[in-house]
Amino acid sequence: RGPRDIRGDTNGNSKPEKTEDAIVDMAEQSLLNKLIRKSLVRNRNQVEVLQQDPTSPLYSVKTFEELRLKPELLKGVYNLGFNRPSRIQENALPMMLAQPTQNLIAQAQSGTGKTAAFSLAMLSHVNPGNKWTQCLCVSPTYELALQIGQVIEQMGEFCPDVKLAYGIRGNRPERGVKLQEQIVIGTPGTVLDWCTKYKLIDPKKITMFVLDEADVMIATQGHRDQSLRIHRQLTKDCQMLLFSATFEDSVWRFAEQVVPDPNIIRLKREEETLDTIKQFYVICREKEDKFTSLCNLYGCLTVAQAMIFCHTRKMAAWLVSNLIAEGHQVSLLSGQLTVEQRAAVIERFRKGQEKVLVTTNVCSRGIDVEQVSLVVNFDLPVDMAGNADNETYLHRIGRTGRFGRRGFAVNMVDSKHSMDIINQIEMHFNRSITKLDTSNLEEME
Numbered sequence: 001r002g003p004r005d006i007r008g009d010t011n012g013n014s015k016p017e018k019t020e021d022a023i024v025d026m027a028e029q030s031l032l033n034k035l036i037r038k039s040l041v042r043n044r045n046q047v048e049v050l051q052q053d054p055t056s057p058l059y060s061v062k063t064f065e066e067l068r069l070k071p072e073l074l075k076g077v078y079n080l081g082f083n084r085p086s087r088i089q090e091n092a093l094p095m096m097l098a099q100p101t102q103n104l105i106a107q108a109q110s111g112t113g114k115t116a117a118f119s120l121a122m123l124s125h126v127n128p129g130n131k132w133t134q135c136l137c138v139s140p141t142y143e144l145a146l147q148i149g150q151v152i153e154q155m156g157e158f159c160p161d162v163k164l165a166y167g168i169r170g171n172r173p174e175r176g177v178k179l180q181e182q183i184v185i186g187t188p189g190t191v192l193d194w195c196t197k198y199k200l201i202d203p204k205k206i207t208m209f210v211l212d213e214a215d216v217m218i219a220t221q222g223h224r225d226q227s228l229r230i231h232r233q234l235t236k237d238c239q240m241l242l243f244s245a246t247f248e249d250s251v252w253r254f255a256e257q258v259v260p261d262p263n264i265i266r267l268k269r270e271e272e273t274l275d276t277i278k279q280f281y282v283i284c285r286e287k288e289d290k291f292t293s294l295c296n297l298y299g300c301l302t303v304a305q306a307m308i309f310c311h312t313r314k315m316a317a318w319l320v321s322n323l324i325a326e327g328h329q330v331s332l333l334s335g336q337l338t339v340e341q342r343a344a345v346i347e348r349f350r351k352g353q354e355k356v357l358v359t360t361n362v363c364s365r366g367i368d369v370e371q372v373s374l375v376v377n378f379d380l381p382v383d384m385a386g387n388a389d390n391e392t393y394l395h396r397i398g399r400t401g402r403f404g405r406r407g408f409a410v411n412m413v414d415s416k417h418s419m420d421i422i423n424q425i426e427m428h429f430n431r432s433i434t435k436l437d438t439s440n441l442e443e444m445e
């Protein structure tokens with residue numbers, strides 16, 4: 001088996017270039033995921049492991065004790081409420097802690113325990129007696145770097161001699177005086193300056209380099225180049241660890257540049273299916289008519305919880321103000337909100353404080369709200385060319401796992417074109433979408 005075997009799920013198709021907006025969105029999305037995620041995502045797939053040396057035994061651990069961590073570090077791990085290693089941690093941790101050191105490329109969706117894994121590896125790796133920087137971790141944005149730092153600080157709570165510095169904009173330690181912090185976490189630009197221009201870090205003394213969110217990183221040319229420039233300063237004995245939520249070919253090519261002789265760990269995300277979803281469409285004339293249909297559905301919407309998708313911010317705002325005017329309680333997840341505000345809206349919805357959430361596509365990606373039993377496509381998902389966006393459709397209404405909850409999807413059809421889209425979606429998934437009469441809702445029962 002060559003390394004390629006566990007790589008792409010891309011079938012060789014490369015995705016179109018990402019726009020600048022989409023890039024900002026990737027980093028924001030990732031931050032949002034971190035803010036709203038309080039626990040591991042469920043993923044019952046097998047972890048795929050490809051060892052650099054296939055003859056060496058494959059270690060995996062079921063407990064943190066087996067890792068023989070310093071007691072104060074183990075205490076930090078338990079203090080975070082972690083009982084046992086996550087799926088990828090079972091394999092990744094022994095590899096990252098092995099002697100002699102091994103390099104690692106790991107890919108798994110967000111929420112699978114990657115950050116916790118490399119935070120643990122860094123804390124375990126450093127020698128607290130040595131007052132210089134030994135671990136360097138780069139992350140695509142200021143906010144993401146802070147998030148990682150928080151994890152390290154919490155996990156290292158009982159390791160008072162291990163210190164952490166943030167290589168992020170606004171932080172300007174004295175030029176030419178070497179940092180004493182054993183771990184530096186930051187964004188590529190500042191970290192590069194700290195290594196080269198300001199000489200705060202001696203890159204030759206770095207023995208562990210972590211590159212997080214490689215997919216987000218390389219989406220920005222500048223970040224990609226800066227990461228490579230930092231990497232070039234390091235010695236070849238430095239342990240290299242690279243993490244990514246997705247793995248398109250471009251990420252692989254980058255990973256191969258940064259991580260020589262890697263072990264590779266990969267956990268595929270669980271497939272989403274429409275098997276447990278009943279799909280309907282409603283014929284409407286224009287948006288006011290869609291609105292009326294939605295109001296007729298409202299009783300059904302609030303039985304459990306519902307998400308309503310609109311194509312534009314403007315439409316979402318229009319819909320929300322009209323629903324509120326009708327006396328309905330709804331909340332709006334909009335791209336105009338800051339990431340923190342979005343996280344708060346999602347949190348309230350999760351707790352059931354709001355039953356109905358109106359949103360656009362951009363905001364909703366990556367949100368998996370278990371209790372949503374009804375999804376309304378107020379506008380159908382279309383791609384740039386106006387064709388059915390099957391992937392987004394599946395993502396909005398699909399469920400993971402064979403025993404995923406049952407759900408309903410209602411699609412608003414307001415033109416011949418949108419009826420065509422429904423037909424395209426039906427054909428694509430080979431599942432029928434049934435006509436629904438919202439003035440007579442017996443079919444929904």
Ligand code: ADP
Nearest residue numbers: 038039040082084086110111112113114115116
């Ligand atoms: P990723 O970096 O893959 O997005 P994180 O490391 O941020 O994943 O972990 C996702 C969530 O799961 C976080 O809230 C984290 O505290 C928690 N978590 C991580 N590892 C464990 C574990 N072994 N046991 C319980 N919770 C964990």
